[in-house]
Amino acid sequence: MSERKPVFLVIGAGAGIGGHAAARFAAGGYHAVLARRSDEAGLAKLVGEIEEAGGSASGTLLNASEDGTIEELIERTERDIGPIDCALYNLGAQIGNRALHDTPHRTFELGWRLGAFGLFRLAHAMLPAMLERGKGSLLVTSATAAVRGNAGQHSHAAAMAGRRMLCQTLNAEFAPQGIHVAHVVVDGSVDAPDTLGKLLGDKFEAYKASKGEDGVIDPAALAETYWHLAQQPRNCWTHELDARPFTDVAWWNDTPISEINRGKPGA
Secondary structure, three states: OOOOOOEEEEEOOOOOHHHHHHHHHHHOOOEEEEEEOOOHHHHHHHHHHHHHOOOEEEEEEOOOOOOOHHHHHHHHHHHHOOOEEEEEEOOOOOOOOEOHHHOOHHHHHHHHHHHHHHHHHHHHHHHHHHHHHOOEEEEEEEEHHHOOOOOOEHHHHHHHHHHHHHHHHHHHHHHHHOEEEEEEEEOOOEOOOOOHHHHHHHHHHHHHHHHOOOOOEOHHHHHHHHHHHHHOOHHHOOOEEEEOOOOOOOOOOOOOHHHHHOOOOOO
């Protein structure tokens, strides 16, 4: 029997970051397991595209907010497919801008469940096997809301900030034991039809055009960053990085570009 491939597990495998990361890891010799909450046809399309390119992949629908589902996926993957060498937690928790009185308790809690509790459950179920093997990587997609709370982002900011702090505690406990935990702050818009595309609807293409050439993050390019993180030697691990288009101002500096460029030659 041939040796089983290492597994790259993506929880939140849409047509944006998750799907492109799965394709990149499959091209690098992993079996990609794609899990997403809905759209079985879209999932099958992503798996088919990876296989047509010569990669190995499988997919499953996953209700990540339901107790036991993530845990069962981990157990089934390790048993039937192979050891999970790297996992990407890529579930979004964005519900758009909502005033406090327009954010029901249930909606706020769902943000926490997808943003922080799901990551906790993944780590709780997966890291023991990685520890036994003495290696593994946990990559986590995050957002500007993890480091800056804006008006209307009560649910999302709380969820992403919790995600960030959980990554820090996981890193503090498990990095010295050989497990790489990396938190990726995506500080900009991503060309992702399943997320930003759904939020903007028929305004999505116009929005991308307004950002100009290379003004929106290409998920295929970002997938290369995830690949790099997973391949880093442990004497030079990155725990946190942030990524954005070259035209965007970083999250810690909210000065408009027009103000920054004022008075410069050619501005």
